[in-house]
Amino acid sequence: ETGVTQTPRHLVMGMTNKKSLKCEQHLGHNAMYWYKQSAKKPLELMFVYNFKEQTENNSVPSRFSPECPNSSHLFLHLHTLQPEDSALYLCASSQDHSNQPQHFGDGTRLSIL
Amino acid sequence: DQQVKQNSPSLSVQEGRISILNCDYTNSMFDYFLWYKKYPAEGPTFLISISSIKDKNEDGRFTVFLNKSAKHLSLHIVPSQPGDSAVYFCAASDSGTYKYIFGTGTRLKVLA
Numbered sequence: 001e002t003g004v005t006q007t008p009r010h011l012v013m014g015m016t017n018k019k020s021l022k023c024e025q026h027l028g029h030n031a032m033y034w035y036k037q038s039a040k041k042p043l044e045l046m047f048v049y050n051f052k053e054q055t056e057n058n059s060v061p062s063r064f065s066p067e068c069p070n071s072s073h074l075f076l077h078l079h080t081l082q083p084e085d086s087a088l089y090l091c092a093s094s095q096d097h098s099n100q101p102q103h104f105g106d107g108t109r110l111s112i113l
Numbered sequence: 114d115q116q117v118k119q120n121s122p123s124l125s126v127q128e129g130r131i132s133i134l135n136c137d138y139t140n141s142m143f144d145y146f147l148w149y150k151k152y153p154a155e156g157p158t159f160l161i162s163i164s165s166i167k168d169k170n171e172d173g174r175f176t177v178f179l180n181k182s183a184k185h186l187s188l189h190i191v192p193s194q195p196g197d198s199a200v201y202f203c204a205a206s207d208s209g210t211y212k213y214i215f216g217t218g219t220r221l222k223v224l225a
Contacts, residue, residue, distance in 0.1 A: 004156070042117070043157075043202070043215040056212065090156055097211050099145035099164070104156030 003027065006091050006105035013081065014113050021076040021108045023091030031097040032074040034066060035090040037107075043090065049074060050097040081112045116140045117205050119216035127224050132190040134219050136203035139184065143205040143214075148177060148188045151200045151218070160201075161188070193223045 004025045013019050025032065034046040048056035049068040063085075065077040074091055088109050092102040118137045126132045134148075144165040149157035163170040163177045163186070170177050176189045190197055200220050204213040 006156075040217070042115070042217045043204075043213075045212055048212075058212075092156075099206055099208060099211060101147060101159040101162060102213065103159065104149075106154065106156045 004091055004093055004103050004105035006089075006108050008108060009106065010109045010111075012111045012113060013078070015081060015083075017081075018077070018079045020078065021089055021091075021110075023074040023076075023105055025072055025074075025091075025093040025103070025105075027093055027103060029093035029095050029103070030071050031094045032068060032071070033092040033094075033102060034074065034076050035092065035104075037088040037090060039087075047076075048097055055097060078110075081110075083112050086110055086112045114139070115217075116143075117203060117214045117216040119201075119203060119219050121219050122217070123220040123222070125222045125224060126193045128195055129192045132188075132193045132197065132221055132223065134188040134190075134201050134203075134221065136186045136188075136216055137184060138186075138205050138214075140205070140207070140214075141184070142207040142209065144208055145206045146177070146179060146186050147204045147213070148175075149202045149204065150197075151202065157202060190221075193221075195223050195225050197221060198223045 031050045035043045047066045067075040088107045090107045091105045094100045094102045147162040148160040151157045179186045200218045202218045204215045206213045
């Protein structure tokens with residue numbers, strides 16, 4: 001298995017639910033990222049982890065909580081989301097956090113009821 | 114205010130002809146630029162990149178041109194193939210933050 005794998009691919013949840021998105025990379029990279037893509041909008045960077053340390057939080061509401069237990073795994077814990085949080089959530093990785101191409105997973109399509 | 118703009122939401126090209134996708138940026142600190150391709154239900158796939166010290170980078174059928182004075186970059190695909198039909202995103206970053214700023218994408222349709 002290679003590349004960046006995200007699970008689940010689709011998620012429907014109510015505003016009071018708690019769920020987690022999972023990302024796993026098999027590329028030996030040291031930096032991992034969460035992006036949000038809403039309809040008709042560009043990809044927005046949410047969080048950056050470099051060597052398991054969070055180096056960027058792009059003013060993301062606290063109802064989104066990332067976790068990076070090791071360089072291969074990244075989670076996004078979701079709690080008390082709002083309808084406007086419905087979007088495609090993409091995980092990416094790169095060798096490290098520098099000017100290098102990022103490799104993306106296929107995303108989780110999240111719908112908040 | 115969008116720092117990276119792709120003003121053409123869509124483009125149709127005949128198979129075998131050249132596809133030219135354009136991207137404009139406003140931040141003069143950007144020094145690294147990339148193009149990604151995205152098929153439906155898949156994540157973006159890295160295509161080609163260019164550093165601001167160059168004005169052209171070529172990889173097979175794909176060439177990226179950078180015009181720093183105009184703050185403009187373009188992706189040329191020649192010859193275009195039906196499998197190139199996808200959404201193309203440009204992205205830019207600077208060596209201070211390494212944060213990629215993406216454009217909204219251009220949907221390319223290559224007609225057989």
